[in-house]
Structure formats: C-alpha cells, structure tokens
Amino acid sequence: MTELAIRDDHQRAVEALRRSYEAIPKGTPVRLAKKTSNLFRWREPSRAPGLDVSGFDKVLHVDPEARTADVQGMTTYETLVDATLPYGLMPTVVPQLKTITLGGAVTGLGIESTSFRLGLPHEAVLEMQVLTGDGRVVTATRDNEHADLFYGFPNSYGTLGYTLRLKIELIPVKPFVRLRHLRYGSAEACARAIAELTEAGEYEGEPVDFLDGTVFGPKEVYLTVGSFADSAPYTSDYTGQKIYYRSIQQRSVDFLTVRDYIWRWDTDWFWCSRAFGVQHPLVRRVWPDKAKRSDVYRKLVAYDRRFGIVARIDRWRGQRPREDVIQDIEVPVERLPEFLDFFHEKVGMSPVWLCPLRARDRWPLYPLEPGRTYVNVGFWGTVRLPPGKIPEYHNRLIERKVAALDGHKSLYSTAFYSRDEFWRHYDGETYRRLKETYDPDKRLLDLYDKCVRGR
Numbered sequence: 001m002t003e004l005a006i007r008d009d010h011q012r013a014v015e016a017l018r019r020s021y022e023a024i025p026k027g028t029p030v031r032l033a034k035k036t037s038n039l040f041r042w043r044e045p046s047r048a049p050g051l052d053v054s055g056f057d058k059v060l061h062v063d064p065e066a067r068t069a070d071v072q073g074m075t076t077y078e079t080l081v082d083a084t085l086p087y088g089l090m091p092t093v094v095p096q097l098k099t100i101t102l103g104g105a106v107t108g109l110g111i112e113s114t115s116f117r118l119g120l121p122h123e124a125v126l127e128m129q130v131l132t133g134d135g136r137v138v139t140a141t142r143d144n145e146h147a148d149l150f151y152g153f154p155n156s157y158g159t160l161g162y163t164l165r166l167k168i169e170l171i172p173v174k175p176f177v178r179l180r181h182l183r184y185g186s187a188e189a190c191a192r193a194i195a196e197l198t199e200a201g202e203y204e205g206e207p208v209d210f211l212d213g214t215v216f217g218p219k220e221v222y223l224t225v226g227s228f229a230d231s232a233p234y235t236s237d238y239t240g241q242k243i244y245y246r247s248i249q250q251r252s253v254d255f256l257t258v259r260d261y262i263w264r265w266d267t268d269w270f271w272c273s274r275a276f277g278v279q280h281p282l283v284r285r286v287w288p289d290k291a292k293r294s295d296v297y298r299k300l301v302a303y304d305r306r307f308g309i310v311a312r313i314d315r316w317r318g319q320r321p322r323e324d325v326i327q328d329i330e331v332p333v334e335r336l337p338e339f340l341d342f343f344h345e346k347v348g349m350s351p352v353w354l355c356p357l358r359a360r361d362r363w364p365l366y367p368l369e370p371g372r373t374y375v376n377v378g379f380w381g382t383v384r385l386p387p388g389k390i391p392e393y394h395n396r397l398i399e400r401k402v403a404a405l406d407g408h409k410s411l412y413s414t415a416f417y418s419r420d421e422f423w424r425h426y427d428g429e430t431y432r433r434l435k436e437t438y439d440p441d442k443r444l445l446d447l448y449d450k451c452v453r454g455r
Helices: 003-023 077-087 102-107 147-152 187-200 244-250 258-262 272-276 281-286 294-307 309-317 333-346 393-404 419-425 428-438 447-453
Strands: 031-033 050-052 059-063 068-072 089-091 125-132 137-141 161-172 176-184 210-217 220-229 253-257 322-332 352-357 374-384
Touching: 003 050, 003 059, 003 125, 003 161, 059 077, 068 077, 068 102, 077 089, 077 102, 077 258, 102 161, 125 147, 137 147, 147 428, 176 187, 176 244, 176 258, 187 210, 187 220, 187 333, 187 352, 210 244, 220 244, 253 258, 272 294, 272 374, 322 333, 322 393, 333 352, 333 374, 333 393, 419 428, 419 447
Parallel strands: 031 050
Antiparallel strands: 059 068, 068 161, 089 161, 125 137, 125 161, 176 220, 176 253, 210 220, 210 352, 322 374, 352 374
C-alpha cells in the first residue's frame, strides 16, 4: 500500500470515529473499546458504548532521514519497534511492556532506561492529532494554537481527548547492548552513583545509553549500565528458560540484541510471573514461550480479580488478606535512600525497580522540575495486611510518604487523595482551563473522578 493510500485510510478512520463519537448521546459515559489495558485501577466492566479504535493501530510512516515516525494512537510499542528497528532506529523511550500503546504512554506516562537522558515518551512527540471531548479533531504542537493541549495532554488519561495520530522523534541504535551490572551495598551509595552517571552520561569512559536498577534488599542494590555495541562476543536469551532479573545477580557483564534488550522485562513481567509458577523450572519448560508475555499474565490477574480465587484460598487457609501494592512513584534522587528505608520497613516487598529520569520540559499535569534528577521506583505485588488494618493500608502509607519527599505518583493504579490534595499535586488550575476549552460539556470523565474515585 502506498503512503498516500495509508494516509487516506487514516483520514477515513478519523471521520468514522468522529461520527461515532457524535452519535453517542450527551450525558452518556464514553470509553474506548480496547482489547488490552495496562491500567491497574480495577472497576466493574462498563456497559457504556465503547468507541471502536481498532482502526488506529498502525505505523503510518517511518522517515529514516528525519528520524521520525507517524504512528496511530492505538499502535502498540511492539508494533512500533518492529517497524523502526529495520531502519536502525527506535523510539526515544520504549516502555517495558509490549502492549502499551503510544497514545496510552502519552496521555498516561511511560518510562524506561533511556529516561535519564531523554525524559518520558511524550517528550519525543512533535505533533499529535486529538479527538477532543467536544468532538473536534485538532492537531497540537508545541507552538501552534493548541499548544496548551500539547503540553497539558500528558497525564490527562483520556479525560481531554484521544490521540489518533502522533509524529515522534526516533533515535539511532546499534545491533547489540552491552550490560554491566554494578552492585552497591546501600541505597545511599546507589543514589550517589545515579546522580553521577546521570550528570556525566558515561561510565569508565564509555557512553551510557541505558540506566536502570534493581533492589533485592537494603544491602543488595544494582545499577545496570547499558551501552550500544556494534558487535558482541555472545548474546544471552531470556525469552525462554532463563530469567533476566536473576542474571543481574549472577553476571557482571552481559550482551543482548537490541530487540531483546528492549523487551527484557516483558517475558516475566519484570518478576511478577513467579506468582503463576512460571519461574519454577518444571512449569517453565511446559509453559509456551509465546505465552511468556506481560499481557498473558495480566489476563490471569484480571481473571483472579474477577472471581477472587486467591482470596478464597487465603480465607480457607485462615491467612490474613492480601493488599495489592502496584505503584510507580518518583522521588528526587537525593530522597531515594529515605524512601527505600521506609519501603523496606513498612512494605517489605522485593525486588523493586529503579529508573532514573530527567524531564526535558515542563508538563503541567505532572510537574517534574526540568533538568532535575528523579528516580522512578516501581513495585508490583501483594502484601499481607497487618491485623486490624484497612484494605488500603500500605498504599495510603506510600502515598503520604511520596508527598512528604517532594515526589509524584503515577495514576495508572489506585490513588486515595482528597480532591483538594489531588489538584495540588496535578495542577488543577491548568486542568480546569483545558477542560473548559476542549471538553466544556464534560462528555469525558474528570481526571480526579477517573483516577481516584474509579468511575
């Protein structure tokens, strides 16, 4: 299909979606009809009509000279990476899970090991076409008449509109990535190293292209320094029987193909596959490699959530109930040791993921200070509730601690802020102004109602 035909198909899909949106009666909740989700704000399935966005899942064009790509909003990063790697290019930031969509990473938030130098996925966007809450289709850039929407769209979670097409920057890659796993005996030493590596951009005279970390305990913390390489003496394979996060403790140096590096966390959903027994050698041998994917595990979690299987087993065994503690937070690098000390004492979950980041610009609904080094801390699992504590005990503790450390919390999972507190953290004044401009009739949910009240 020619480029012109592809663009014509996109325009027809835009017009069809706009008509579908107009046909939904005012006052009726609007949602996307999506097959996959990476959100963990569980709620009962909606009976509201769903907008069919299945026609917005393609890479429209890759320009290897300009190092850009035109991509539809529902395109997964798996599809996007497959389209760009043959040109020796990749998106500036590729979130860890294959089924995260580009539009989802922009209206929500994404992060990965290039974020210490390239920020977050939305910072690579050059322009975005958006179906707004009032039914218009607008194109927003940094400096056009819709610049307010361009800067206010990240962290709006589909409450201002939906991205239909995005033009993004790409970066050049080499065939392999050399990894060095550096062990530190304390969070303080690790935080100092993060600050130094982020500032210098090199380690032992070699450029640092990727930087993330894994915490196995208070005295066992690793930073993984990744550098592009033209060749490799060998490559490891963590898509089958071997488990990537275990290699961090076992190897000081490793090599992966660039594609396997990009998806190194997806095979075992970081380490969460162990909840399904997939890391047991016997189970792993019979579990099909094609089913070693984050979206498969998430479907299993959703099934359990719906039918309460694990909770029933716990009650039958007389065990205390579990609390889902599934969060990503950011704190300034100098506050990381304090947060980890708190986390080890009050939550006690491991491993924990670390991902340094620096925002390149200011984005009002997630107001990180540009140029300041933060560390994303990701933790995903369950914790037994102490006797007599409410079901949200640990999550509320974490939320308060993050606020006390001048940090921020991603909204893909549970949140408990009061309305006033929420808008202090996520720039309520700017949001209200955007809502009045692009969704004055409030056809789409309010951000607080969607992310905290779970409507």
